[in-house]
Amino acid sequence: MxxxxxxxxxxxxxxxxxxxxxxxxxxxxxxxxxxxxxxxxxxxxxxxxxxxxxxxxxxxxxxxxxxxxxxxxxxxxxxxxxxxxxxxxxxxNAPVVIIPAGMALPKAESAPEIWQVEKTAAFETYSNGLRIDNKFSTGNHPRSYLAFAAARSGGAQDDARDRTQDEARTNPAGIVYHTTESLQAPFEPDQNGKLKQVGESLLDYVKRKKAYNFVIDRFGRVFRVVQEADAAEHAGYSVWSDEKWLYVNLNESFIGVSVETQTSPGQMEAAVTSAQIRATAMLTEMLRSRYHIPAGNCVTHAQVSVNPTRMLAGYHMDWASSFPFEEIGLPNNYARPLPSVAAFGFECDANYSRTAGARLSAGAGLGAWELAERAAAAGVSVSAYRKSLQNQYRDLLAATRGAVVSHEGD
Ligand SMILES: [Zn+2]
Structure with a gap:
């Protein structure tokens, strides 16, 4: 039509x-x-x-x-x-968002230098006021992944990617923010006992599941769960890309930070306490400083989650449009073309905009636009270009699994 x-x-x-x-x-x-x-x-x-x-x-x-x-x-x-x-x-249906290419990307601001001030077995403090509680700290398997070179000289005609440019890494390349989607007691002084009990049982659960690297409770207390040197099981099938690299399955390549709260479909306002905002900002500063993480790689689960069986973007939708990037000290990364659509060829189903909300929908629309531009530049149809990106995604996924298998065999 x-x-x-x-x-x-x-x-x-x-x-x-x-x-x-x-x-x-x-x-x-x-x-x-x-x-x-x-x-x-x-x-x-x-x-x-x-x-x-x-x-x-x-x-x-x-x-x-x-x-x-x-x-x-x-x-x-x-x-x-x-x-x-x-x-x-x-x-x-939802319907489409069309945004022209060339939209200025958020600035990649550099992180201030943060250093450790004090460390005991129980906790750590940092120069920006961050305090990390190690009461629920645990290990998992060591972080290890391939960062795939994003350069695509021939647009869609890049079936034979130059694999020599890919990098094997053990340091995190980004942060994925989650919500715990757990039980929420009223945030009131007379609920202290209930709030603490709910938070501790959540931390026990996260520790058993090795689900995140960090959890920020309702009082803004930062708990290390899976140590940063190890992967946490937080992002399942997920993708992201920056200017140079493609990342597939972010458990290995991105740190998982989860805020004890819930999100709802289409939500635009963050349901968090001011203590959680401050703590997330301080933790983000420290992690960016320690691991040299670009601001553009600090993103939400909804932005990275995919369903590879149906090739759809947005399987998990926590922090879809309500993550307070600016208050955390980050650029508005919702304004980036969504890599799952633009760089990997995933599509959005009819429910996407309803659950994603306006900010993530705009990113998906930008992604669709960028995909169309790349297809035009490569001189192929959008559907052919998308299919080629989907095939490339499957290849990268297979390569990722190969890397993990060989790692486990060590
Ligand atoms: Zn999540």
Missing amino acids: NRSQPDPAAIPWINWTAQRIPDPVVRLRFLRAAAPAWQPKPPRKFSRARSAGLSLLALAALLAAGRLAVARRGAKAFSHAQAAVAVSANLV
Whole structure:
């Protein structure tokens, strides 16, 4: 079917989504992408953007730049829009998000240097105020994985990847944030006993399952569970990529940090205590400083989780759109093109946007756009390009399993 513009049924959803994208620049780009079919009403966004600290002048410049870019890209951009619609046909029900390529990525801010101040068997303290409790600390198998070189010279025609560029590593490359999805007692002073009891039984469970490297309880206390040198069983089938590397199955390559809370479908506001925010920020600073983790590799489980059987993005959906990146001291990584879609060829089913919420849906839309651009650059159809990425994913998955098997045989 030749779709030259979004389904009219999508327009209320575009509006709904736009109003829920907190970052004014991301919101503008989202609206600009939908502009050929739907012109946004500016006054509301102007006032919202101004409240976010953007001057009217800067906004006008942004809009003008956007229009120029759209005009310059002309028919090519439009054919990409059609391709993006086609590539994420399953998002249309929900419906599709189309965002142009070239959207500025969040800045990769460097982490401040954090050092250990004190260490006993029971706890550690750090120079930024972080305190880690080792009461539930345990081990698992040593962290060991392959980082796959992301360079793709020939677009889709890269079946014979140059494996000599891949790297065997033992240091974590990123952080995946989870929610524990566990029982929640009211956060009130007279519930102290219940809150502590619930938190401790959760930690016992996490320790038995070796489920995360760290848990942050309701009081913001940071517990080490699986030591960082070991993999935790936190991310199952999952993928991520940065500018240089593709990561497959992040148990080995990413540290799992879980916050004792719950998320619900489409949720946009984090259900966390202020102590949990502060603790997550301090733990993130320390881990980034210790392991030189780029800000762009600090992401949520919903962003990385996939279902490889059905080749669908977003199997687990914790922190889908509600992770407070900015409050944690990170750039808004929801604004990155979703690697599962863009770099691995996963699709989103009809329920995706409902459970993902607006921020993750925008990332998935960006991913679909980037996929379409790469297909166009390689001179192949989007479906052929996607199939090639899916085949590559299966190869990388097999290589990952091979690496783990050989490791276990050591
Ligand atoms: Zn999770």
